[in-house]
Amino acid sequence: MGRTASGDPASLKHVAALAGVSVKTVSNVVNGYVHVTDTTRSRVQRAIDELHYRPNLAARQLRQGRSDVIALALPELDLPYFAELARSVIKCAEEKGWTVLIDQTDGLVEREQLVLDGIRGRLIDGLIFSPIALGAADLERRRDTTPLVLLGERVFDGPADHVAIDNVAAARAATAHLVGLGRRRIAAIGAQPLPTSQTAHLRLQGYQEALAEAGLPVRPEYVVPVDRYHRGDGAAAMRRLLDLPEPPDAVFCFNDLMALGAMREAYERGVPVPHDVAIVGWDDIEEGRYSIPTLTTVCPDKQRIASLAVDFLAARLGDGSEPPHEVTAPFTLAVRESTVGRPGR
Amino acid sequence: MGRTASGDPASLKHVAALAGVSVKTVSNVVNGYVHVTDTTRSRVQRAIDELHYRPNLAARQLRQGRSDVIALALPELDLPYFAELARSVIKCAEEKGWTVLIDQTDGLVEREQLVLDGIRGRLIDGLIFSPIALGAADLERRRDTTPLVLLGERVFDGPADHVAIDNVAAARAATAHLVGLGRRRIAAIGAQPLPTSQTAHLRLQGYQEALAEAGLPVRPEYVVPVDRYHRGDGAAAMRRLLDLPEPPDAVFCFNDLMALGAMREAYERGVPVPHDVAIVGWDDIEEGRYSIPTLTTVCPDKQRIASLAVDFLAARLGDGSEPPHEVTAPFTLAVRESTVGRPGR
DNA sequence: GGAAAGTTGTACATCGTTGTACACAGGGGC
DNA sequence: GCCCCTGTGTACAACGATGTACAACTTTCC
Numbered sequence: 203m204g205r206t207a208s209g210d211p212a213s214l215k216h217v218a219a220l221a222g223v224s225v226k227t228v229s230n231v232v233n234g235y236v237h238v239t240d241t242t243r244s245r246v247q248r249a250i251d252e253l254h255y256r257p258n259l260a261a262r263q264l265r266q267g268r269s270d271v272i273a274l275a276l277p278e279l280d281l282p283y284f285a286e287l288a289r290s291v292i293k294c295a296e297e298k299g300w301t302v303l304i305d306q307t308d309g310l311v312e313r314e315q316l317v318l319d320g321i322r323g324r325l326i327d328g329l330i331f332s333p334i335a336l337g338a339a340d341l342e343r344r345r346d347t348t349p350l351v352l353l354g355e356r357v358f359d360g361p362a363d364h365v366a367i368d369n370v371a372a373a374r375a376a377t378a379h380l381v382g383l384g385r386r387r388i389a390a391i392g393a394q395p396l397p398t399s400q401t402a403h404l405r406l407q408g409y410q411e412a413l414a415e416a417g418l419p420v421r422p423e424y425v426v427p428v429d430r431y432h433r434g435d436g437a438a439a440m441r442r443l444l445d446l447p448e449p450p451d452a453v454f455c456f457n458d459l460m461a462l463g464a465m466r467e468a469y470e471r472g473v474p475v476p477h478d479v480a481i482v483g484w485d486d487i488e489e490g491r492y493s494i495p496t497l498t499t500v501c502p503d504k505q506r507i508a509s510l511a512v513d514f515l516a517a518r519l520g521d522g523s524e525p526p527h528e529v530t531a532p533f534t535l536a537v538r539e540s541t542v543g544r545p546g547r
Numbered sequence: 548m549g550r551t552a553s554g555d556p557a558s559l560k561h562v563a564a565l566a567g568v569s570v571k572t573v574s575n576v577v578n579g580y581v582h583v584t585d586t587t588r589s590r591v592q593r594a595i596d597e598l599h600y601r602p603n604l605a606a607r608q609l610r611q612g613r614s615d616v617i618a619l620a621l622p623e624l625d626l627p628y629f630a631e632l633a634r635s636v637i638k639c640a641e642e643k644g645w646t647v648l649i650d651q652t653d654g655l656v657e658r659e660q661l662v663l664d665g666i667r668g669r670l671i672d673g674l675i676f677s678p679i680a681l682g683a684a685d686l687e688r689r690r691d692t693t694p695l696v697l698l699g700e701r702v703f704d705g706p707a708d709h710v711a712i713d714n715v716a717a718a719r720a721a722t723a724h725l726v727g728l729g730r731r732r733i734a735a736i737g738a739q740p741l742p743t744s745q746t747a748h749l750r751l752q753g754y755q756e757a758l759a760e761a762g763l764p765v766r767p768e769y770v771v772p773v774d775r776y777h778r779g780d781g782a783a784a785m786r787r788l789l790d791l792p793e794p795p796d797a798v799f800c801f802n803d804l805m806a807l808g809a810m811r812e813a814y815e816r817g818v819p820v821p822h823d824v825a826i827v828g829w830d831d832i833e834e835g836r837y838s839i840p841t842l843t844t845v846c847p848d849k850q851r852i853a854s855l856a857v858d859f860l861a862a863r864l865g866d867g868s869e870p871p872h873e874v875t876a877p878f879t880l881a882v883r884e885s886t887v888g889r890p891g892r
Numbered sequence: 893g894g895a896a897a898g899t900t901g902t903a904c905a906t907c908g909t910t911g912t913a914c915a916c917a918g919g920g921g922c
Numbered sequence: 923g924c925c926c927c928t929g930t931g932t933a934c935a936a937c938g939a940t941g942t943a944c945a946a947c948t949t950t951c952c
Contacts (some may be wrong), residue, residue, distance in 0.1 A: 205786075211669065213937090213938055213939085214939065214940095215650075215938080217577060223902090224901065224902050224903075225899075225902095225903095225938090226901080226902065226903085226940075226941090227900085227902080227940080228899060229938095229940060230900095230901090230940095232939095233940085237898095237899060237900055237901085238900070238901085239899090239900070239901095240902080242900080242934095243853070244865045249644075252920095254690050255689075256665055256669070257938085257939075258608075258609070258937085258938050259667070259669060259670040259937070260605050260609040260669060260670065260937085260938080260939095261609050261907090261937070261938035261940090262616065262938080262940080263605040263607075263907095264603070264605040264606050264907050264908065264909090264937090264938080264939075265906075265907055265938080265940050265941085266907085266939085266940075267907080267938050269605065269670075271648070271670075278634065279624070279630050279631075279634045280627065280630045280631045280635050280833070281567070281939095282625065282627065282630070285624050285625045285630040286625045288625075288649070289623065289624045289651065290710075292624070292649065292651050293651075294698070300649070301650075301667070301670075302649060303616070303646060303647070303648045303649075304633075304637065304647060304648070305638050305646075306634065306638075308923065320603065324556065324601070324604060324758075324908095325604040325605065325607060329873045331866070345599050347556070348600075349606045359948065367774045383950055394935045407873075423819050423848040432832065433836075433837045437837070463836055463837055464656050465839070466837040468941095469839045470887045478725070484830060488625070488778065489834055491778075492778045492782070492807055492808055492811040493811075493838065493839070494810070494811060494839045533686055535859050558907090558908055558909085559908065559909065559910095560908080568931080568932090569931065569932050569933075570908090570909085570910095570932095570933095571909095571911095571931080571932070571933080571934095572930090572931060572932080573912075574908095574909065574910060575910095575931085577909095577931095582930055582931085583927090583930075583931085584929090584930070584931095587930080602908085602909075603907085603908050603909070605907090605908080605909095605911080606907070606908035606909045606910090606937090607908080607909055608909095608937095608939065609907090609909075609936095609937050609939090610908080610909045610910050610911085610936080610937055611907080611909085611910075611937085612937075668939095706952080720896085781927055
C-alpha cells in the first residue's frame with residue numbers, strides 16, 4: 203500500500219493535495235468519469251501512481267451499500283465435494299467481480315444458525331449456503347434479508363432460491379444400476395436418524411423405491427446409519443455389513459468418501475471389489491477416478507450448480523421481489539470399476 | 548436483518564430514536580461500555596431487539612481501521628493439502644475473531660502478483676500467502692504494507708514472516724527410507740524446471756543428497772519433471788518411468804496426489820506396489836490413509852503451520868516493527884503399505 | 893451580441909460508527 | 923455553601939468515498 207509522508211496509506215485527500223485538484227476530481231478519475239480533461243486526468247494519475255493510492259473498500263462500501271463480497275457457507279472445506287464446489291463458486295463469482303468469503307459450519311446447528319442470522323452484518327452482499335443441520339422451518343424463521351441461495355438439499359417451498367439435484371431419482375438410478383448387474387443383496391450406507399437430514403432421507407427413499415421396483419425386500423440390517431459422511435464412517439459401516447451372517451453383494455454409499463472408506467475396509471477383509479461386493483458412491487470427486495478400483499458414482503454437475511447459484515444471487519441483488527426459484531441441476535451416473543470391474547480383463 | 552418502517556436496515560440512529568437516547572449511548576450499549584445504567588441499557592436493548600439491529604461492519608471498519616478479515620491466498624482449493632490447510636487456518640483465525648476470505652491463484656504469476664499488490668484494498672487486515680510462481684525477488688518489490696505471512700516455500704531472507712518445513716531434510720528422510728528398504732533404483736516425480744519453484748528444487752536436492760549418502764547414482768532419466776502436482780501428472784510421469792528399459796523399484800513423489808496417480812498407473816500396468824515398486828508421497832492428505840495400498844508419506848504438521856501463520860499475523864498486527872520471522876514447522880514420515888506392504892500378511 | 897447548451901471542476905452533505913470533549917447530575921468531605 | 927469527584931449521557935467530528943448541486947468556463951447557434 204502506498205503511504206504518505208506521515209506513514210499512513212494514501213487516501214483521495216492526499217492524492218488531491220498532491221495533484222492540486224479537489225477530492226471529487228480524483229474520485230472521478232479513479233472511477234473513469236468521462237468529463238475530465240486529459241491534462242487533469244494525467245496529472246491525477248501521476249499523483250495516484252506516486253502515492254500508490256488504493257481505494258478504501260470499506261469507505262466505498264459504506265457509501266454505496268455494496269461490498270462485492272459474498273459468503274459461501276459450507277460444512278467442511280476438506281470434504282472434497284465441497285472443496286471442488288467452492289472452487290467452482292469462487293470462479294463463477296470472480297467473473298461477476300465478486301470476492302468469496304468462506305464460512306465453515308462443521309454442520310453444527312448453532313453455527314449454521316449464526317450464518318443464517320447474518321453473523322457478517324452488512325459485510326456481505328449475498329450468501330450461498332449449503333445447510334446440513336437446518337431444515338425448512340429454521341429458514342422460515344430467518345429475519346436477515348441478505349439475499350440467500352440454498353444448495354444441496356431440497357427444502358420444499360423454501361423462502362429462498364434453491365439449487366439441488368433430484369436426490370430421489372439419482373439414488374434410484376444408482377441402486378437400479380446395481381440391480382441391473384444382478385446384485386440382490388444391496389445395502390445402503392449413509393442413513394441419518396435426524397429428521398432434518400433431508401439429503402439422507404431422500405437418497406434412502408430413492409434406494410427403497412429402486413428395490414421395490416425390482417421386487418427386492420428392504421432389509422433393515424442393510425441400511426446403515428452414520429454420524430458424518432467421512433471415510434472412517436464408511437469403513438465402520440462396511441465393517442458392520444461384512445459382519446452380518448449374510449453380507450450384502452453390493453453397497454450404495456451416499457457419498458464418495460464413505461464409498462472409499464468402505465472399499466478400503468473390504469480390501470482389509472480380503473473381500474474383492476466388485477466381485478464379491480460392488481460399490482457405488484456419490485459426488486464424483488476426483489479421488490474416485492484414481493482409486494483402486496475406480497469408483498462408480500453419481501455425478502452432480504458441480505460447475506452447473508455453482509454457476510446457477512451465483513446467477514441466482516446476481517438476479518436477487520438486482521431485484522429482490524421475484525418469488526424464489528427452485529432449480530434441479532442435472533446428474534449422471536459414471537460407471538467405473540467398483541461395480542463392473544476392469545474391462546478387458 | 549431488521550428493517551425500519553422505511554424498509555432499510557436499522558442503524559444506530561433508528562435504535563436511538565426508538566429508545567429516546569443518543570446514538571452514542573446505543574453504541575455504548577452495543578459495545579458493552581460499563582457506565583450505562585441498567586434502566587437505560589435495557590431500554591436500548593429492547594429497541595435493538597425490536598428493530599433487529601446489526602452493526603454495519605463497513606462503517607465500523609472505516610472508523611476503526613480494522614476489518615477482522617484476513618485473506619488466505621492459495622493455488623487451488625481442491626488440492627486436498629490446501630483444503631486441509633485452509634480448514635486449519637480458518638479454525639485458528641476464528642479463535643482470534645477473524646473471518647477468512649479465500650483467494651485462489653491457480654498458481655498463476657499474474658494472479659499471485661495481484662494478491663501481493665493488495666488487490667483487496669484495505670478490506671483485509673492481513674494476508675497468508677502460499678506462493679507457487681513468485682520468488683523472493685517479487686516479494687522484495689512488494690509495496691503493499693498489509694501484514695503478510697508466507698507459507699510453503701523457503702524464501703531466504705524474505706521481507707515477511709515465513710512458515711515452512713525443512714524440505715531438504717524431509718526429502719532426504721523419505722528417500723533414505725526407500726534406501727533402507729533395499730531399493731536401489733529410486734526415481735523422483737515432481738521436478739520443475741522453473742527457477743522460481745523453490746519447493747521442487749529443495750525436494751530434489753534432498754533426494755539427491757540421500758542418494759549420494761547411500762552411494763547411489765542420480766540417474767537423469769529417473770528424475771521426472773511435471774507441470775502441476777495433480778493425480779494426472781503423477782500418472783503420466785509413472786508411465787514414462789515404467790516404459791524405461793530399466794524401470795525404478797521405488798518412486799519418491801513430491802506430493803501425495805501425484806503418488807496416488809502413480810499408484811493407479813502401476814495398478815493399470817499390473818505392477819504390484821510395493822513389491823515391484825515402492826511409492827512415497829508428501830503431504831499426508833487423508834486420502835492416503837484409505838488408499839489401496841495406504842500411502843507412505845512425509846507429514847508436514849498442518850495444524851502447526853496454520854497456527855504459526857495465524858499467530859505471526861496476530862503479532863504483526865500488533866507491532867509491525869519486528870524483523871521477519873523464519874520458522875520451520877516439524878515433519879514426520881508416516882510409513883504405510885505403499886513401501887512396506889501389509890504387515891502380518 | 894447574447895442566450896442557451898455543454899463541459900470541467902468544486903464544495904458540501906452523507907453513509908454508520910466510534911473517539912473526544914464536555915455537560916450535568918448526585919454524593920461526599922471540608 | 924463550596925468544591926471536587928464519579929457516574930451517566932450528549933454533541934460533534936472524523937474515518938474515506940461518492941452523489942448532488944452548482945459555479946465557472948467554453949462552445950454553439952441564432
